[in-house]
Amino acid sequence: MKDIFLWVVLPLILAEAVLVGPWIAERLLRWGTRWLPEEYRERYTADWLGELDAVPGSLFKLGFAIRVLLSVPATERALTGRDALWVLITKRLLDLAATGLVMAVMAFTRLGGQLRSNPERAEAFEQRIKQQFTRPPKPSWTTDDPEKALIPVNVELANESEEALPVTVELGNKSDEPGPAWKLLEESGAEYLRLDFGRIG
Amino acid sequence: MHDPRMTLQTLAILKVLLSKPLEPRYGLDIAREAGLKGGTLYPALARLERAGWLTSFQEDIDEAAEGRRKRRYYQLTGVGATKARQILEAETRRLSLPSFVPGPNPSGAGP
Numbered sequence: 001m002k003d004i005f006l007w008v009v010l011p012l013i014l015a016e017a018v019l020v021g022p023w024i025a026e027r028l029l030r031w032g033t034r035w036l037p038e039e040y041r042e043r044y045t046a047d048w049l050g051e052l053d054a055v056p057g058s059l060f061k062l063g064f065a066i067r068v069l070l071s072v073p074a075t076e077r078a079l080t081g082r083d084a085l086w087v088l089i090t091k092r093l094l095d096l097a098a099t100g101l102v103m104a105v106m107a108f109t110r111l112g113g114q115l116r117s118n119p120e121r122a123e124a125f126e127q128r129i130k131q132q133f134t135r136p137p138k139p140s141w142t143t144d145d146p147e148k149a150l151i152p153v154n155v156e157l158a159n160e161s162e163e164a165l166p167v168t169v170e171l172g173n174k175s176d177e178p179g180p181a182w183k184l185l186e187e188s189g190a191e192y193l194r195l196d197f198g199r200i201g
Numbered sequence: 202m203h204d205p206r207m208t209l210q211t212l213a214i215l216k217v218l219l220s221k222p223l224e225p226r227y228g229l230d231i232a233r234e235a236g237l238k239g240g241t242l243y244p245a246l247a248r249l250e251r252a253g254w255l256t257s258f259q260e261d262i263d264e265a266a267e268g269r270r271k272r273r274y275y276q277l278t279g280v281g282a283t284k285a286r287q288i289l290e291a292e293t294r295r296l297s298l299p300s301f302v303p304g305p306n307p308s309g310a311g312p
Contacts, residue, residue, distance in 0.1 A: 053269040054229045067240035078247035
């Protein structure tokens, strides 16, 4: 698999990049100038495309276009003397994300310290995490454990004159006595029972 | 007009342009000589041009005959050349380096 990637896929990707590199570079530059103030767009499109022609090699053209594209906010600030609204919003969002990340790291560091100093709490925390992130065991139709044989089933109890009554009962029994499902069925006076097993497990 | 913010990139651009003040240079040419990447060049050129230190023009060529698109050429203005020389000299003194400010080069020719 690794050999296929190294000798087939990678050369194909590189060949494609060489072929379409200049085209992508031009598209990137044209797209980049759309973020500049309107009065400068035409000029910078012409300027950067003119410069692109002076860059040798497809991949270098692509690299040039990416670098220029990344400099668009700085170019705009240089042209207008201030940051554009979209740059300010992006900066603020990045600031918020960075702040959130720092706070999360601090909270986890503090929590980690507390858990390290209290093994019982650490164990309880571990159990809680495990409960939240582990899937419940799949129910089995054959088991010796009567507790596990109780499977929740959606049931509609109904007769011809009344509306269907949707209930959820547990299929199975813990003992030889009639289970709650049977009692419910008897008390409801239902004439038929529709079982919807849905997806088990 | 405020003086542009001076960064190392801006100083490098000024040094390149000051080496042949009468010879207009296009962006990549300046970048190559100044050792800059494209990403830092254009904001610095825009700042200098906005401050009136640089003037620029698009070359007049037949694109089909040349096989390439027109380039924009940059050149120091009189004010820009004077200020650039002062700043580079001040920076040289500040850093206590041997002077790297090139002298006036009247032989610099246009494109």
